[in-house]
Structures are given as C-alpha cells and as structure tokens.
Amino acid sequence: MTAAPLFDSDSEGRPDFDTVYTRCPACGVVAASSSASYRLTGDGGLDPTFPIELTCWQAGHRYTVTSAAFLPRDAQRVCARPSCGATFACPAQADEVTCPACRLLQPGPFLTPARSDHVRQVRADYADTVRALLHPPGGRP
Numbered sequence: 516m517t518a519a520p521l522f523d524s525d526s527e528g529r530p531d532f533d534t535v536y537t538r539c540p541a542c543g544v545v546a547a548s549s550s551a552s553y554r555l556t557g558d559g560g561l562d563p564t565f566p567i568e569l570t571c572w573q574a575g576h577r578y579t580v581t582s583a584a585f586l587p588r589d590a591q592r593v594c595a596r597p598s599c600g601a602t603f604a605c606p607a608q609a610d611e612v613t614c615p616a617c618r619l620l621q622p623g624p625f626l627t628p629a630r631s632d633h634v635r636q637v638r639a640d641y642a643d644t645v646r647a648l649l650h651p652p653g654g655r656p
C-alpha cells in the first residue's frame with residue numbers, strides 16, 4: 516500500500532479539511548476539525564507561511580497549527596454508512612473519522628472503549644458549558 520497524502524484536495528486543488536487530521540491540544544482527541552481558517556497560495560495549495568486555525572468539533576476548542584501538525588493517514592476505513600461503503604485513508608490514531616464521500620462522522624481506528632469514554636466526557640463537559648452560558652446558575656428559569 517502506498518502512503519496516502521496528508522490530505523485530499525478537491526478538483527481545483529484546494530485542501531479538503533474533512534481529510535485533515537490533527538490532535539486537539541485542549542482535549543487530546545484526534546479527528547478532523549469542524550471549521551478551518553487558512554490561506555491559499557496562488558496555485559490553490561496551502562500557504563505554509565500562514566497559520567491554520569482549526570476548531571475542534573467535540574468541544575469547540577480553537578487552536579492554531581501549521582501543516583507540520585497534520586497527522587499521517589496511515590490506516591484505512593470503510594465507511595460505516597451501508598449505502599456509501601467508500602474506502603478512505605485516516606490516521607491509525609484517529610478517534611473519530613469523517614467519510615470524504617458522504618461526510619458521515621464515525622468512530623475511528625483508535626476509538627477503544629476507554630477512548631470512547633474520554634470523547635463522551637469531552638462532549639458532556641462542553642454541553643454543560645454551553646448550558647451554563649444559556650442558563651446561568653441563579654438566573655431566572
């Protein structure tokens with residue numbers, strides 16, 4: 516098997532950020548990001564001199580990386596959606612993966628039961644934070 520590129524590009528050569536995997540420095544979860552801000556070079560590639568700002572989808576953590584932080588996609592998954600079934604590359608240490616064909620978010624190769632508990636806890640903490648913002652303690656019901 517030949518090594519997959521760090522990420523896929525669309526037909527115009529722009530990076531597909533659903534195929535860019537990093538480890539969120541705040542919660543430690545490895546997944547694609549929920550949003551990305553970056554700059555492109557004239558030929559549509561990633562500008563390596565410009566920082567890339569990513570948002571972790573588990574808990575909305577924002578962090579800045581360079582392409583050096585992109586994890587190698589050294590494993591393969593078959594999409595869990597039966598009607599899709601696409602085979603795609605992802606890091607062996609990914610907790611969650613996104614199918615580039617149908618965009619379904621699904622468990623990654625590294626999602627052991629213990630990791631699954633961690634990811635659930637990260638999301639639960641985030642939900643609590645959001646609830647506290649919407650309904651501050653001591654506020655009117």
Ligand SMILES: [Zn+2]
Nearest residue numbers: 539542571576
């Ligand atoms: Zn995070």
Ligand SMILES: [Zn+2]
Nearest residue numbers: 594599614617
């Ligand atoms: Zn799929």
